[in-house]
Amino acid sequence: MKGGSVQVSMKLEMKDSPGQLVAALKPISDVGGNIIAVIHQREPDSDSDTLDVQIVLELPEGRLEKLKVLLQEQGVRIQRIGEERLLYTRTVIMIGHLMHTDLSDTVGQIDSTGFAEVSELSMSMPAVNDRSSSRITIKAVSKEDMAAALAILRRVALQKSLLLVEPLEDIA
Amino acid sequence: MMRVALIGMGSVGRGVLETLVKKDLGIVVTGIADSRSGCMDSTGIDLPSVLSAKKNGRPCGSPDISATDVIKNADYDALIEVTPTNACSGEPAIGYIKTALGRQKHVVTSNKGPIALAYKELRGLAQKNHVALRYEATVAGAIPIMHTLEHGLSGNEIFGLYGVLNGTCNYILTRMAAEGLTYDQALMEAREMGYAEADPTYDVQGIDAAIKLVILANTIWDNGVTLDNVERTGIDLLTADALRLAEEEGCTIRLIAEAIPRKNILRVTPRIIEKNHPLVVEGTLNALTLETDLAKEITLIGKGAGSIETASAIIGDLLFIRDHHVQRT
Numbered sequence: 001m002k003g004g005s006v007q008v009s010m011k012l013e014m015k016d017s018p019g020q021l022v023a024a025l026k027p028i029s030d031v032g033g034n035i036i037a038v039i040h041q042r043e044p045d046s047d048s049d050t051l052d053v054q055i056v057l058e059l060p061e062g063r064l065e066k067l068k069v070l071l072q073e074q075g076v077r078i079q080r081i082g083e084e085r086l087l088y089t090r091t092v093i094m095i096g097h098l099m100h101t102d103l104s105d106t107v108g109q110i111d112s113t114g115f116a117e118v119s120e121l122s123m124s125m126p127a128v129n130d131r132s133s134s135r136i137t138i139k140a141v142s143k144e145d146m147a148a149a150l151a152i153l154r155r156v157a158l159q160k161s162l163l164l165v166e167p168l169e170d171i172a
Numbered sequence: 173m174m175r176v177a178l179i180g181m182g183s184v185g186r187g188v189l190e191t192l193v194k195k196d197l198g199i200v201v202t203g204i205a206d207s208r209s210g211c212m213d214s215t216g217i218d219l220p221s222v223l224s225a226k227k228n229g230r231p232c233g234s235p236d237i238s239a240t241d242v243i244k245n246a247d248y249d250a251l252i253e254v255t256p257t258n259a260c261s262g263e264p265a266i267g268y269i270k271t272a273l274g275r276q277k278h279v280v281t282s283n284k285g286p287i288a289l290a291y292k293e294l295r296g297l298a299q300k301n302h303v304a305l306r307y308e309a310t311v312a313g314a315i316p317i318m319h320t321l322e323h324g325l326s327g328n329e330i331f332g333l334y335g336v337l338n339g340t341c342n343y344i345l346t347r348m349a350a351e352g353l354t355y356d357q358a359l360m361e362a363r364e365m366g367y368a369e370a371d372p373t374y375d376v377q378g379i380d381a382a383i384k385l386v387i388l389a390n391t392i393w394d395n396g397v398t399l400d401n402v403e404r405t406g407i408d409l410l411t412a413d414a415l416r417l418a419e420e421e422g423c424t425i426r427l428i429a430e431a432i433p434r435k436n437i438l439r440v441t442p443r444i445i446e447k448n449h450p451l452v453v454e455g456t457l458n459a460l461t462l463e464t465d466l467a468k469e470i471t472l473i474g475k476g477a478g479s480i481e482t483a484s485a486i487i488g489d490l491l492f493i494r495d496h497h498v499q500r501t
Contacts, residue, residue, distance in 0.1 A: 091421060093414050093444060122420070124413035133413035135421070163409045165418075168334070168428055168443040168451075 007036070007087070007141045008064060009056045011080040012071070016051040024053070027070035031063040052079070056087070088146040089119070091137045092153065096162035098123070098132045106156055107136075116140035116149035174494040175214075177203030177248040179239045179268055180255035181232050184282050184309070186223065187479030188252060188486050193219050199490060203246030207255075210237030214247040239264070243271045249498050250278035250490060253286075254309075259374070259383060259399070262289040273297045273305065278497060280489040282309035282482055288383045288399065291390050304493050309485035311384045312337055312458040315474040316488060321392060321462075328464035330392050332432035337384045339456030339476040340368050340375035341407050341427040345442075346454050349415045349424045355408060367456055377406035378427060378440040385429040385440060393433055403439035410442055418444050424452060 014020050028035055039054040059067065071078060098106070107118045120137035138153075140146040150166065157164035176199055178185055185206075192199055200216040206226070211217060211233025222232050243251060251272035255265050262285035269279050269286055273294065281287065286294060287307045298305040308318040312335070321330070336342050340362060347358040359376070362368035374380050382402040389397050407427050418425050421444075428443045428451065445452055450471045453459045458476030463469055475481040 091423075091444065093417055093425070095409060095411055095414050122417055124411075124417070126411075126413065131409075131411060133411045133417055135417040163405070163442075165410075165414065165425060165442050165444055167423075168426075168430075168445045168449070 005058050005060055006064070007056065007058050008082060009054065010078055010082070011052065011054045013050050013052055013077040013079050015075060016049050020051065021053065024071065024074055024076045025055070027067055027074060028055075028057055028059075030070060031067045032060050033063065033067065034058040088140045088143060089137060090140075090146055090150065090167055091135060092150070092167065093133060093135050093165040094153075094157065094162050095133045095165070096131050096157075096160065098134055098162065101160035101162065103134075106153075106160070106162075109152055109156055110138060110149055113145075113149060113152065115142075115145040173198055173200055174250065174490065174498050175200050175202045175248045176250045176252055176490065177201070177205075177212075177242055177246045178252040178254065179205045179243065180253065180283075181206035181226055182254065182256060183479040184254040184482045184486070185252075186226060187481075187483035188254065189219050189223055191480065191483045191487055193223070197487065197491065198494070202248050203242040204232050205237070205239035205242045206232045207239075209233040209235045210239060210242045212237065212242055212246045239268060240271065243268055244275070248277060250280055250304075250493055252486060252490070253279060253281040253283055254486070255283060257284045257383075259285055259288070259379065262286045266290050266294070269294055269305070270297060273301050273303060276301045276303055278304045278306075278493045280306045280309075280486055280493070282307070282486060284310045284380075284383050284387065287390075288386045291387070292396065304497050306489035306493065307387070308489045309482050311387055312460055312472075313339075313474065313476040313478065314481035314484045315458055315460060315472045315476070316485065317388070317460055317472060318391065319488065319492070320470070320472065325462065325464055325467055325470070328466045331434070331463045331465065332430070332437075333388060333392070333460060333462050334428055334430040334451065335460035336426055336451055336453060336458055337381040337429045337460070337476070338375055338378070338427060339458060340372065341378070341381070342453065342458070343367050343456045344376070345407060345410070345415070345424070345426055348410070348412055349419065352412050352416065354412050355410055376408045378404045378429075381427060381429045381440045385431055385438065389431050389433075389438060392431075395433060397438060401438055403441065405439075405441045407442050419447075422447055426452060 014024050035057050037056040111117045119139045123134040140149050202214050203212045209231035253268050265283045266286045272279050287310050343362050344358040347353050382404050423444050424447050425442050426445050429440045431438050451459045459473045461471045
């Protein structure tokens with residue numbers, strides 16, 4: 001799914017009885033959503049009669065509120081929503097006059113996209129006029145978004161005369 | 173018995189002659205030319221005496237005989253063209269190869285210039301004259317990549333390839349990663365070891381690797397790409413810190429040549445790569461991975477340069493021609 005859709009991660013709590021999980025997942029397809037992952041955890045020493053399930057799904061934009069209502073109608077409690085939504089990680093290295101070319105602007109160009117963010121930055125600090133090196137980890141929601149984020153970084157590197165070293169990925 | 177003429181008495185040419193002296197391969201050399209002289213003998217030239225003349229700084233033959241004379245007049249089945257690469261014009265090698273093909277002689281070359289610049293024309297000329305043009309030695313030295321593509325993988329569709337095609341860059345990056353050397357220190361060391369030229373531009377800016385990528389792309393996909401189509405970034409701006417930052421993540425940096433036609437990718441760029449990746453080879457080694465439909469992934473690793481190593485590729489081409497094209501008498 002491209003554009004017009006959002007990726008959501010939610011932690012759900014439901015009754016631990018037969019058929020509950022399937023019933024809880026049904027509203028997702030009812031609102032046109034697509035389940036990407038279901039992580040089903042049973043606490044080993046839990047004697048509670050509830051079940052915690054973490055799901056990652058893709059939804060057409062604007063359907064989240066409807067889904068929340070439908071889930072609650074099924075007796076499912078939403079414990080947490082929207083966290084850990086950034087699934088793809090790539091690490092690049094940038095070399096050049098990083099401070100002189102406004103590093104916070106470079107990072108900001110990724111963070112301001114809304115679909116990708118810089119989650120980690122390590123940097124060497126050599127002598128003032130020497131080129132510095134940095135390792136930047138980017139997280140994004142989908143493969144397409146990661147490609148778009150890297151394209152932004154490529155453009156910024158070109159504008160600021162920075163050397164961008166990208167990871168080698170498999171062809172297939 | 174196969175008769176050959178050899179043009180070019182540099183490291184590769186000498187390696188070929190030394191191998192022919194050492195091994196009885198049924199190949200007789202009837203013509204030789206270096207940049208200043210030439211010799212011809214249809215019964216076979218005395219190779220040890222030519223090699224010792226070169227070793228003592230003397231020309232290989234008479235100054236009255238030129239390379240063109242040998243190509244036009246010697247009695248041979250295949251021409252071995254191993255003169256230095258001219259990446260801009262491809263000359264005089266293109267002219268040499270055309271002359272030999274025009275005489276209906278097979279040609280084996282290690283020269284990247286003619287294949288990168290005039291492949292279509294030369295291949296057409298070879299076909300018209302019903303002879304072979306082979307160039308295994310132009311890419312990745314001793315690695316039999318062309319034979320692998322042509323024969324072993326002949327029923328496969330090749331989706332893409334990526335490789336380490338320049339030993340000088342790989343040596344420099346290996347040393348920067350292993351010893352924390354700066355680029356300048358590692359380059360100096362590479363020069364002392366004889367792995368880098370006085371002017372290293374051609375290697376460190378990725379031009380050599382890009383030319384090899386062009387040769388591979390034209391061979392595999394016949395897509396007519398040229399050096400200008402290759403996106404290219406060298407290794408000369410990399411820092412010791414960058415290598416260290418990669419190392420902290422279990423990775424390193426290598427100059428990777430990459431061609432994936434369906435994604436429109438044709439580039440030579442330094443890349444972050446996991447240290448246990450098959451393409452992470454040490455020192456001056458070359459490595460090449462092919463992604464195919466049937467065989468899936470195939471990686472070849474070997475010596476990318478060297479006199480005898482490159483001669484291995486030339487000899488392989490010659491013997492292939494002898495077994496498949498030359499009528500035995």
